[in-house]
Amino acid sequence: MTDFSIRPVSSSPAQLTMLSNLLVETVASGGSVSFMHPLELADAEVFWRGVLDSAAQGERILLGAYDGDRLAGTVSLVLVQTPNQPHRAEISKLMTSVDYRGQGVATLLMQAAEALARDHKRTHLMLDTASDSNAVSLYEKLGFQRAGEIPDFALNPFGELTGTIIFWKNLN
Numbered sequence: 001m002t003d004f005s006i007r008p009v010s011s012s013p014a015q016l017t018m019l020s021n022l023l024v025e026t027v028a029s030g031g032s033v034s035f036m037h038p039l040e041l042a043d044a045e046v047f048w049r050g051v052l053d054s055a056a057q058g059e060r061i062l063l064g065a066y067d068g069d070r071l072a073g074t075v076s077l078v079l080v081q082t083p084n085q086p087h088r089a090e091i092s093k094l095m096t097s098v099d100y101r102g103q104g105v106a107t108l109l110m111q112a113a114e115a116l117a118r119d120h121k122r123t124h125l126m127l128d129t130a131s132d133s134n135a136v137s138l139y140e141k142l143g144f145q146r147a148g149e150i151p152d153f154a155l156n157p158f159g160e161l162t163g164t165i166i167f168w169k170n171l172n
Helices: 013-028 041-056 105-119 135-141
Strands: 005-008 060-067 070-078 088-096 124-130 145-155 161-170
Touching (some): 013 070, 041 060, 041 070, 060 105, 070 105, 088 105, 105 124, 105 135
Antiparallel strands (some): 005 060, 070 088, 124 161, 145 161
């Protein structure tokens, strides 16, 4: 098993390229992460520039799992919420490269995101995922609770309707 290093992603051109390639790969392999297949690399770059700008503003933390210098996966911890929700954060865009799936990358990223949430005095996490996603069992294994499911909430990357499950976790 590979030893992965988990750290914030920088906004360097090399990192932007790796992030963009990961997003395109994730969508092409059926990952329901808000984009449709085929996703153009330029569109992925626009998305990641926005995420990196948000991270630079302190609104979120973008973590990467690295095998040496190679990006194996990523997750965002969104910190900025409305004024009545300073105690919560949202998990967004958990992705693992196809080459690294099944090696614990997603679990390591989620554990790191939870630790950072606690460091930022967040006591409640939420996330959503497609009902037919392989991530459902991961989130349940990590102690997230189902709040509910919305049928036919979104299209998967190939244009078919899929439900969405809302999860939450208390960090106290």
